[in-house]
Amino acid sequence: MAPQLEIQIIAVIVAVACALPGTFLVLRKMSMMSDSITHTILLGIVLAFFVTHDLSSPFLILGAALMGVVTVWLTELLSRTRLLAEDAAIGVVFPLLFSIAIILITRYAGSVHLDTDSVLLGELAFAPFDRMIVGGVDIGAKAIYTTGVLLLINLAVITLFFKELKLATFDSMLAAVVGFSPALVHYGLMTLVSLTTVGAFQAVGSVLVVAFMIGPPVTAYLLTDDLKRMLLLSGAIGAVNGVLGYQLAALLDVSIAGSMAVVTGLVFLLVFIFAPHRGLISALRRRSNQKIEFAKATLLFHLSNHENSEEEAAEAGVDTIQVHLRWTPEFTAKIMRSLEREGNIRLLDGLARLTDEGRQTSIRNYNTLFSR
């Protein structure tokens, strides 16, 4: 298999594997935790290495996954004291554990290939050099298999415990009442996130792991209202980001992981602006419509308040309304035109008068706004 193709396959596998637990991180408002975990697991790897003296030992993965869970536990321990907020707790725990790892590496493991740059940015370009040989036959890049196993684990866990994850994320109290320990689900998910990080960062680096875990789910969140679809869409978006990122890197001859992270950000931005219901444009349009609808309701209410009163001539005068409401003449004219077209008001003798329908509309508006 061509190395270019292998790199893209690895990227797609990692992207999908990250998007699955990432979706729940985003919904649990724990995105920053992934940033923390992706770095602190380094300490787990270093400590496990000191015990085993073997860089390919599976205990390294175990140590890293454990450190991920420890990170979450320490952060929550701090924030539960209520002496500092959760984001501040992350800001303390993450640099502390990560820096200890860096110091240990530079002081004691300088001769070993534990390179901090490749931890952060990954060496996706080198991934195809490490081959999987079975019975003397080369069956592809090793990373395809390690990340593939990771993807299978994530798929299996999230499929099996979909119901539990969904309930504990949406309403942890009901989960507790009906016997699904929210703490168990929480730490289970965190273990999965840690495992995913360990499995993925060797191939793509920790920055891209964060990008893959958070970017596609927040993008998908803007596009769908269904959790299953959000999971599928996150995976698909992550895969597309990986492939597009690779093409961009090849085109510009720049860092592969960097390009993938950039594409992830750009795709989010595009969706953020253009998404049909939750996007920026549609939100702005909705807000402007709301403003007009509210202005119409306000004008009707104003007219019905002053109907048949002494000051009606001034309050409801076609040319004086704007002075009373502090509206611009253009805006006032626009609102009145719209109300007249709908048959809610009639302009007569320089006065804006409510029609029967307008009176009914105003009462209806009032009732919907103030029905408890």
Add this chain to the structure above:
Amino acid sequence: MKTQRSYAVEVEDLTVAYDAKPVLWDIDLKIPKGKLMAVVGPNGAGKTTLIKAMLGLLKPVTGAVRFLDGDSDVRTLKNRIGYVPQSGSVDWDFPATVLDVVLMGCYGKLGWIRRPRKADVELSRQMLAKVGMEEYSSRQISQLSGGQQQRVFLARALAQEAEVYFMDEPFKGVDAQTERAIVTLLKELKEQEKTVVVVHHDLQTVPDYFDWVTLINLRVVASGPVEEVFHEENLKKTYHSSGTLLRSVG
């Protein structure tokens, strides 16, 4: 004498505190089976805390809660306890439909891993119909009004098919239609001999909606049949107020 089995919930010497500040102090409470009970008290009296402590969501400093046949662990009773949290306690932007949320009521009965089946979906739809929301089943939950959210939570609790229900301020901020729907449901639950414990804030409606009432403010001021304990004197003790709290008590 009543035997233990005639109580749905027994609370014994329950104290819950945040640090050294008690929220509930030495609460003793017996709720007979089949009663519609209101929990009434001023803001900060510990009404929500009482419900959470009864459900085992908070760890008490002292005391214990026993359900039904003397079983103290809420987890072994998971299929018999229904819960309606305050609607503001969840994120309504969560990607789920109305039916998804009601289906969650069936999760406890299913246990770990097992998926909801056709029968569960059918049951959930029936419960939605009971709260007048059947045509909203595929509606995204973020598009619901406050009253509709509350009714969805009620339907979800009904889908739990529990024996004892706990509801935290179900009438809070709901429209008249929802209020009527909730009252009808409460009466229906009573006819089925279920026990319902409701945190309630509107004193005027207590005699109409409930037959049992507990007045609390840090401690239990009074608990019993509405016609016996729900009077001006007890209310003054609960609210530390000298003014008239009720326009009329039957």
